[in-house]
Amino acid sequence: MAGFRTLDDVNVAGKTVLVRVDLNVPMKDGRITDDLRISRILPTLHELSRKGAKVVVLSHFSRPDGKPVPEMSLKPVAAALATALGSSIPFAEDCVGEPAQSAIDKLRGGGVVLLENTRFHAEEEKNDLAFAKRMAELGDIYVNDAFSCAHRAHVSTEALAHLLPAYAGRNMEVELKHLQAALEKPEKPVAAVIGGAKVSTKLELLGNLIDKVDKIIIGGGMANTFLFAQGREVGKSLCEKNLADTARDILRDAVTRGCAIILPDDVVVAREFRQGAPSKVVPAERVPADQMILDIGPVAAARLGTILADCKTLVWNGPLGAFETPPFDAGTVTVARTAAALTASGRLLSVAGGGDTVAALRHAGVAEEFSYVSTAGGAFLEWLEGKELPGVAALAAPAAVAAK
Numbered sequence: 001m002a003g004f005r006t007l008d009d010v011n012v013a014g015k016t017v018l019v020r021v022d023l024n025v026p027m028k029d030g031r032i033t034d035d036l037r038i039s040r041i042l043p044t045l046h047e048l049s050r051k052g053a054k055v056v057v058l059s060h061f062s063r064p065d066g067k068p069v070p071e072m073s074l075k076p077v078a079a080a081l082a083t084a085l086g087s088s089i090p091f092a093e094d095c096v097g098e099p100a101q102s103a104i105d106k107l108r109g110g111g112v113v114l115l116e117n118t119r120f121h122a123e124e125e126k127n128d129l130a131f132a133k134r135m136a137e138l139g140d141i142y143v144n145d146a147f148s149c150a151h152r153a154h155v156s157t158e159a160l161a162h163l164l165p166a167y168a169g170r171n172m173e174v175e176l177k178h179l180q181a182a183l184e185k186p187e188k189p190v191a192a193v194i195g196g197a198k199v200s201t202k203l204e205l206l207g208n209l210i211d212k213v214d215k216i217i218i219g220g221g222m223a224n225t226f227l228f229a230q231g232r233e234v235g236k237s238l239c240e241k242n243l244a245d246t247a248r249d250i251l252r253d254a255v256t257r258g259c260a261i262i263l264p265d266d267v268v269v270a271r272e273f274r275q276g277a278p279s280k281v282v283p284a285e286r287v288p289a290d291q292m293i294l295d296i297g298p299v300a301a302a303r304l305g306t307i308l309a310d311c312k313t314l315v316w317n318g319p320l321g322a323f324e325t326p327p328f329d330a331g332t333v334t335v336a337r338t339a340a341a342l343t344a345s346g347r348l349l350s351v352a353g354g355g356d357t358v359a360a361l362r363h364a365g366v367a368e369e370f371s372y373v374s375t376a377g378g379a380f381l382e383w384l385e386g387k388e389l390p391g392v393a394a395l396a397a398p399a400a401v402a403a404k
Ligand code: 3PG
Pocket: 022, 024, 062, 063, 148, 149, 152, 376, 377, 378, 379
């Protein structure tokens, strides 16, 4: 891949390879509730192992704030990783120093070890050079397979890339390839579906996308702020009224720059927000004062389907309604299924990611049918904002050192 060295560019046999992955998986009562991040890193781990490397797995887990927090240990994840990988995985109680070194010393070629949560040390998040050197001492080569952590300039995501010969893992490679296909050199027309609750968290993203895509479809709570900015009644809907001016600026900017912003024609409203609450469909300009918008309506969903049918590329971030609380999932489900069908027929390249998006697509039963679903939350958003991701930039930087 242009700009990056990958596992194709290095001989790892007999080398100790530090692999940064994202094992920050959702857990409930000690059990992993979604193992997508684990399955995504298996190709890299298998390949390194098959090629005879000693594979040292690094990750953070949750936000322990620079000190050991027993409930945030990666130990329970080691067992899940071992099951997924089909081989036993020893666990080292620290990610640097003697515990790490002795666990690595016991590895044979092809063996895999998991080190404890990198964020148990405050230096990790400070991108501290001395700490980075201690970590780099453990290995010969650095592989970053954690796109979803690439927005963090931490020791294990950034500094290590400058201290060891650095390569993109297979997961990182696939992720970057799809993201480039979706926004950097996309087949046009390009549509973006942008949902979620708040405009305030997506301002930079909208500003960047206006220049890059042909149509921005806005749904979720965000759409309410835009409807309000256009002078519509939004009743009791979630709405950031203080951002009305900003929303109007965005709408104006979009016109000047040739990007169509599409707001829902009709919406689903209810008096209260709870599962199964009595609801009705109303035109977006007729929201009753005592009701709230909780989803896009069927006319909007059908129109969005027609719009997507005319596009070649789709970037999707955020649900179009309160999808976790039926019946307010209908809009998201309908549009997601349309996008999946267009993808299946080869007419659309569809890339989705960020926060609730994977859960929303899963709920619609189509997560597997998109061209690519990113496991990244914050990193996907920052990428949509057009920001340089430190973890990616460090890999792309001309290498100070290269492995033979
Ligand atoms: C994520 O879950 O988005 C990544 O693992 C990064 O975690 P963070 O937001 O705590 O840095």
